[in-house]
Amino acid sequence: MKLLLISNSTNPGEEYLGWPRQDISNFLKDTGVKRILFIPYAGVTVTYNDYEAKVNAVFQQFGYEIYSIHHEQDPIRAVVEAEAIAVGGGNTFHLVREMQRTGIMQAIRGRVLAGIPYMGWSAGSNVACPTLRTTNDMPIVEPDSFNCMGLIPFQINPHYLDAHPAGHGGETREQRIEEFIAANPGVYVAGLREATSLQYDNGNLKLIGRHPMRIFRYGTTPREIQPGSEVGFLMLD
Amino acid sequence: MKLLLISNSTNPGEEYLGWPRQDISNFLKDTGVKRILFIPYAGVTVTYNDYEAKVNAVFQQFGYEIYSIHHEQDPIRAVVEAEAIAVGGGNTFHLVREMQRTGIMQAIRGRVLAGIPYMGWSAGSNVACPTLRTTNDMPIVEPDSFNCMGLIPFQINPHYLDAHPAGHGGETREQRIEEFIAANPGVYVAGLREATSLQYDNGNLKLIGRHPMRIFRYGTTPREIQPGSEVGFLMLD
Numbered sequence: 001m002k003l004l005l006i007s008n009s010t011n012p013g014e015e016y017l018g019w020p021r022q023d024i025s026n027f028l029k030d031t032g033v034k035r036i037l038f039i040p041y042a043g044v045t046v047t048y049n050d051y052e053a054k055v056n057a058v059f060q061q062f063g064y065e066i067y068s069i070h071h072e073q074d075p076i077r078a079v080v081e082a083e084a085i086a087v088g089g090g091n092t093f094h095l096v097r098e099m100q101r102t103g104i105m106q107a108i109r110g111r112v113l114a115g116i117p118y119m120g121w122s123a124g125s126n127v128a129c130p131t132l133r134t135t136n137d138m139p140i141v142e143p144d145s146f147n148c149m150g151l152i153p154f155q156i157n158p159h160y161l162d163a164h165p166a167g168h169g170g171e172t173r174e175q176r177i178e179e180f181i182a183a184n185p186g187v188y189v190a191g192l193r194e195a196t197s198l199q200y201d202n203g204n205l206k207l208i209g210r211h212p213m214r215i216f217r218y219g220t221t222p223r224e225i226q227p228g229s230e231v232g233f234l235m236l237d
Numbered sequence: 238m239k240l241l242l243i244s245n246s247t248n249p250g251e252e253y254l255g256w257p258r259q260d261i262s263n264f265l266k267d268t269g270v271k272r273i274l275f276i277p278y279a280g281v282t283v284t285y286n287d288y289e290a291k292v293n294a295v296f297q298q299f300g301y302e303i304y305s306i307h308h309e310q311d312p313i314r315a316v317v318e319a320e321a322i323a324v325g326g327g328n329t330f331h332l333v334r335e336m337q338r339t340g341i342m343q344a345i346r347g348r349v350l351a352g353i354p355y356m357g358w359s360a361g362s363n364v365a366c367p368t369l370r371t372t373n374d375m376p377i378v379e380p381d382s383f384n385c386m387g388l389i390p391f392q393i394n395p396h397y398l399d400a401h402p403a404g405h406g407g408e409t410r411e412q413r414i415e416e417f418i419a420a421n422p423g424v425y426v427a428g429l430r431e432a433t434s435l436q437y438d439n440g441n442l443k444l445i446g447r448h449p450m451r452i453f454r455y456g457t458t459p460r461e462i463q464p465g466s467e468v469g470f471l472m473l474d
Contacts, residue, residue: 044419131379133378135375138371139370139383140370140420141420142382145379170395176374179282179375179377183377
């Protein structure tokens, strides 16, 4: 299995998919992949055509072609025939609903377990988890279920942030994740800060990027993991 | 129908249920209510006993007794016999799951439509809406459905905030609500800032509190409504 699970597409003041560009290029090197099937269903206020064009403009720069599943008559067949898959960010609930409705949730799972490269950012990282339960997104639509692909046995919280907006009386991100682990003891949560990714390759899971990640599990003190670390313990269910 | 839908319990640096205390007192005045059934199910990292005690300490100060539904053998009967109901904040998904599981979602709806006073803050305001789709909370558990009581025909976004944490690449609150209205055209969303409430009484809906609220609807420019304004248009489906 070969995964690149990216916290976020864009850092403030930088280009779209700017910071992870080199990581994506490294990830795809020597795979023989030329064309990548793109899943745009997290997009809500952008058209799928525009979303596809935006992502393609980035991937073209290092020699890959993006083609979006929304053009396909038979989306499951498109998944079965794909050389690699990329799932873009946006609203996780919208993404999960459409992946379930079209049947590609299970189809992609099967292909990735069979070895084709999978990349996802933000919502696209959430759907690689057992469920969507650690998304930050608003539940704007109701999916059939919260179950996702379970390519990894732990939960990612993308865009993990330490800051709390001034004057805000709601929960901090850490408090939200503490609620999650209280309601779901036994499950690890990886708080992936902006400009960090988890890469799984050759049986190794590694944190890459610019910042440490924060690991939560019920009954333990949260701990920080430095970029470059192997974190295979997260893959042990 | 008599509703007090409060954005948030606590402003930074102020006491628990400090800012809305006078509004709660005004709301209950002349109702004849003495005892208020409390729904603590949004609490996840607090015990229901502790949550009850914390809320009771506030309500006692102006002469009301809080008793929590988690002590009741027959929760639906407790709802049927209640003089008034207060639903506390916390995690909306946990609250909705427990309200559905115990059957009190429908029971409370019936009692409130029959006229008993209903107060809710944060998650407790969300469940008065048609669905939970405009909560800010993490979906830490999966309810049977996103459907809520529909005491009002529009959606509240509690803790509405304009600020965006520094260095955060995720969506702003306004972007999240824009995604909601794109996916749910025709539904109004009321962005209730901290220290504001919506009060429905004698057939009138009014914004009370310290700040304007921001109203969203697909295809229109968001607009600001000043505290003290009647906003009956939101009740027209």
